[in-house]
Amino acid sequence: MTPLSRLAGKPWIWSWIAAFVVWFATIMVTGGASTLGLSQAAFTFAAFSIIVGIGQMFVITLGPGNIDLSVPATMTLAGTVALKLMNGDNGMIVPGLLVAVLIGLAVGIGNYALIKALRIPPIIATLSMSFIVQSAAIWTNRGLRIKPPSFLADFTTSSTLGVPNVALVALAISLLAWVLLEKTVYGRWISAIGQSMAAARMAGIPVDGARFVTYLLCAVLASLAGYLLACFSGGAALNMGSEYLLMSIAVVVIGGTAVAGGDSNVPGIWGASLFMFLVVSMLNTYGIGAGVRLIMTGLIIISVIMLAGGRRTGMR
Amino acid sequence: MAKDLTKAVIEIGGARVSFGAVKALDGVTLAVMPGECIGLVGHNGAGKSTIVNVINGGLTPQEGTVASDGERLDRYSITIARARGVRCVFQELSLSPNLSIVENTRIMHRELGGFGWRGRAAHVIEKSLDQVFPNHGISSSQTVGDLSIAERQMVEIAMAFSDAGIAPRLVILDEPTSSLDASLARQMLDHVRRFVAAGGSVIFISHILHEILETSDRIVVMKDGRVVAERPAAEFDHHSLVEAMGSVAREDALHRSARELAAAPVVIRHQAAGLAFTARQGEIVGLAGLAGHGQTDLLLALHASQSNSWWPRSDSLVTFVAGDRRLNGVFELWSILRNFSIASLGDLSRLSLVGTADEAARGGEWKRRIDIRTPDMDNAILSLSGGNQQKVLFARALATRAPVILMDDPMRGVDVGTKQEVYEIIRQEAAKGRTFIWYSTEMDEVRLCDRVYVFRERVITAELAGDAVTEANIITASFEVAAA
Numbered sequence: 021m022t023p024l025s026r027l028a029g030k031p032w033i034w035s036w037i038a039a040f041v042v043w044f045a046t047i048m049v050t051g052g053a054s055t056l057g058l059s060q061a062a063f064t065f066a067a068f069s070i071i072v073g074i075g076q077m078f079v080i081t082l083g084p085g086n087i088d089l090s091v092p093a094t095m096t097l098a099g100t101v102a103l104k105l106m107n108g109d110n111g112m113i114v115p116g117l118l119v120a121v122l123i124g125l126a127v128g129i130g131n132y133a134l135i136k137a138l139r140i141p142p143i144i145a146t147l148s149m150s151f152i153v154q155s156a157a158i159w160t161n162r163g164l165r166i167k168p169p170s171f172l173a174d175f176t177t178s179s180t181l182g183v184p185n186v187a188l189v190a191l192a193i194s195l196l197a198w199v200l201l202e203k204t205v206y207g208r209w210i211s212a213i214g215q216s217m218a219a220a221r222m223a224g225i226p227v228d229g230a231r232f233v234t235y236l237l238c239a240v241l242a243s244l245a246g247y248l249l250a251c252f253s254g255g256a257a258l259n260m261g262s263e264y265l266l267m268s269i270a271v272v273v274i275g276g277t278a279v280a281g282g283d284s285n286v287p288g289i290w291g292a293s294l295f296m297f298l299v300v301s302m303l304n305t306y307g308i309g310a311g312v313r314l315i316m317t318g319l320i321i322i323s324v325i326m327l328a329g330g331r332r333t334g335m336r
Numbered sequence: 337m338a339k340d341l342t343k344a345v346i347e348i349g350g351a352r353v354s355f356g357a358v359k360a361l362d363g364v365t366l367a368v369m370p371g372e373c374i375g376l377v378g379h380n381g382a383g384k385s386t387i388v389n390v391i392n393g394g395l396t397p398q399e400g401t402v403a404s405d406g407e408r409l410d411r412y413s414i415t416i417a418r419a420r421g422v423r424c425v426f427q428e429l430s431l432s433p434n435l436s437i438v439e440n441t442r443i444m445h446r447e448l449g450g451f452g453w454r455g456r457a458a459h460v461i462e463k464s465l466d467q468v469f470p471n472h473g474i475s476s477s478q479t480v481g482d483l484s485i486a487e488r489q490m491v492e493i494a495m496a497f498s499d500a501g502i503a504p505r506l507v508i509l510d511e512p513t514s515s516l517d518a519s520l521a522r523q524m525l526d527h528v529r530r531f532v533a534a535g536g537s538v539i540f541i542s543h544i545l546h547e548i549l550e551t552s553d554r555i556v557v558m559k560d561g562r563v564v565a566e567r568p569a570a571e572f573d574h575h576s577l578v579e580a581m582g583s584v585a586r587e588d589a590l591h592r593s594a595r596e597l598a599a600a601p602v603v604i605r606h607q608a609a610g611l612a613f614t615a616r617q618g619e620i621v622g623l624a625g626l627a628g629h630g631q632t633d634l635l636l637a638l639h640a641s642q643s644n645s646w647w648p649r650s651d652s653l654v655t656f657v658a659g660d661r662r663l664n665g666v667f668e669l670w671s672i673l674r675n676f677s678i679a680s681l682g683d684l685s686r687l688s689l690v691g692t693a694d695e696a697a698r699g700g701e702w703k704r705r706i707d708i709r710t711p712d713m714d715n716a717i718l719s720l721s722g723g724n725q726q727k728v729l730f731a732r733a734l735a736t737r738a739p740v741i742l743m744d745d746p747m748r749g750v751d752v753g754t755k756q757e758v759y760e761i762i763r764q765e766a767a768k769g770r771t772f773i774w775y776s777t778e779m780d781e782v783r784l785c786d787r788v789y790v791f792r793e794r795v796i797t798a799e800l801a802g803d804a805v806t807e808a809n810i811i812t813a814s815f816e817v818a819a820a
Contacts, residue, residue, distance in 0.1 A: 204690065205688045222664045223656070223732070224736075226644060227645050
């Protein structure tokens with residue numbers, strides 16, 4: 021196979037093509053004036069979707085019915101509690117990060133406990149968990165608006181060599197996720213579980229262990245994204261996670277991951293996250309009103325999924 | 337069935353089909369006359385399933401003609417085939433598991449639509465079940481997913497012979513007896529003869545040669561996508577048939593060497609209702625009895641008792657070879673290599689990173705050893721024929737270090753030559769001290785075992801060892817409750 025036809029066979033290529041087309045269409049209107057600014061903004065905002073999207077992708081890989089709807093609530097709780105603990109003090113950055121990760125672990129344990137011990141389908145289990153977590157966030161926050169430590173605020177909003185720092189964090193996490201998915205035994209396990217849980221069990225795979233770790237991973241990545249987002253936007257808000265419910269699922273689907281499980285890829289998450297941000301900025305640049313903009317966003321997403329659809333079997 | 341008896345029900349002329357570089361059919365001509373049963377034999381990948389797909393309209397050959405009742409059909413399809421009374425029982429069971437038998441009947445027979453279809457569908461399928469399998473004990477309101485694999489196959493066979501407006505004229509049976517025990521297979525073969533005597537046609541595919549020899553009027557032997565022999569069944573015997581298929585008959589392979597194992601240590605035991613189950617090191621233990629009488633449950637219980645679903649173990653005692661490969665065997669999105677290596681990843685990885693070079697080397701070694709017919713182990717698992725997929729599952733289990741191998745009737749759809757090779761490997765591995773616990777619906781395989789437990793109604797009712805492992809003893813024990 022030629023390199024080009026191999027590339028065309030990759031499920032993630034469509035999200036990259038879509039992102040590039042939208043990016044190009046946007047800078048054409050402005051005559052190339054805002055190229056750098058638009059690209060930096062895209063990478064900055066996409067970084068948060070990438071981090072939560074990767075977590076969601078691992079969960080969706082586990083097969084039909086597996087989904088984590090507690091992502092937004094986990095982001096909010098981790099962001100509010102960490103900011104409250106750090107209280108603007110640069111010396112408290114590490115403890116704040118640890119608390120955020122601990123919250124992620126606790127949510128993950130809670131999610132899988134509900135799924136396994138009470139045999140609740142994941143969609144219901146994680147949704148009920150998210151009510152508990154969101155209520156906890158309301159209880160700890162009580163409308164306070166605490167500024168993040170100045171070092172973190174600077175770090176998340178600035179760039180290194182022109183690349184936004186949050187995008188670098190997302191890149192590091194993506195590389196780890198890629199190795200985990202493509203190169204490790206664990207990656208093989210979750211792909212096998214996603215294709216057939218019964219066959220995975222009979223092949224000697226520790227099915228419950230692997231699923232538990234996956235739900236943990238998703239919740240921890242969500243809490244990490246919440247921590248970064250709260251610092252980036254200058255304070256935690258109770259609705260800060262809400263747009264990431266749809267976003268985390270949309271980037272997985274547009275990125276070419278099989279919704280039926282077993283077949284995932286990391287690069288697609290990047291293409292899809294950039295695309296999701298760029299579509300909105302493109303329509304803004306064209307000066308389209310809010311209502312039409314939402315309709316067009318929906319239509320564009322649907323057409324990308326249709327183009328990228330037609331699931332290819334085999335060859336992995 | 338008042339059609340002309342001199343014109344073929346279906347006539348395929350010079351059909352060619354290739355999948356990429358693989359020639360699945362290389363100029364096959366086949367005419368099915370009314371009132372005859374054609375036995376179709378050949379190795380895995382010989383093109384049997386492909387010709388079946390051409391006949392049932394599922395696959396259009398790149399070259400060649402399809403004719404029916406003397407009329408050439410240029411636009412042949414599944415719908416046209418069904419309208420002409422062509423029915424098919426697939427090797428891969430094809431009923432919807434989430435629907436009841438009645439609902440599946442409605443899907444198969446469009447003619448049943450309209451008010452009161454449930455009643456009509458129930459009548460159609462129950463009548464057919466009663467005809468093919470008297471005293472079957474299956475209720476047509478049961479969900480297909482709740483049936484055992486044997487019962488599902490029975491329903492599928494009855495479905496093909498059922499008449500809901502368009503009478504079946506040509507029924508294609510692709511490995512229909514692979515999940516049925518001897519008595520059910522007998523009932524089905526008797527029905528095939530009755531159907532043929534009444535003027536119907538049957539294409540019968542099976543690896544169980546005596547079934548082919550006694551049921552068919554004419555036998556067609558395929559090899560590498562071509563018909564290599566086509567003669568009346570009376571002119572074949574077991575030996576000449578195997579020879580025509582191109583594998584050397586090794587009769588001696590069926591003889592079990594008597595081995596003294598009473599002193600070997602017990603490696604695994606299980607106590608449920610009935611006799612206790614034990615297996616010793618190096619022993620081949622057979623699980624026999626009528627299909628679906630609890631043999632698979634014992635295998636699953638043994639597997640569950642030895643595996644941990646929370647923490648990986650590198651020294652697992654047991655490994656499993658699936659018989660129902662679509663349910664608990666094959667990972668359909670993966671390549672052959674990944675399907676093969678999944679159970680031995682612990683040995684192939686360091687610091688939990690998979691060593692792809694080791695993996696490929698180990699895969700290549702087993703491809704040669706068990707003759708998996710593929711140009712490249714990186715091809716998709718579903719590109720293999722059913723029998724070759726089964727070989728991959730065998731290789732998966734044998735490549736682990738597990739000392740006990742559980743086999744859930746794994747030879748379904750595997751051809752004669754491959755079976756002999758696998759028996760030989762099993763014998764070698766057993767001599768090295770591995771234990772095989774082998775559920776089989778084929779008497780020839782059960783007779784290879786050192787010791788056999790016979791099941792009846794989900795309980796072990798008899799234990800036969802050494803020279804007592806005979807067909808007569810097993811059948812007796814399968815039908816009579818042992819004196820407790």
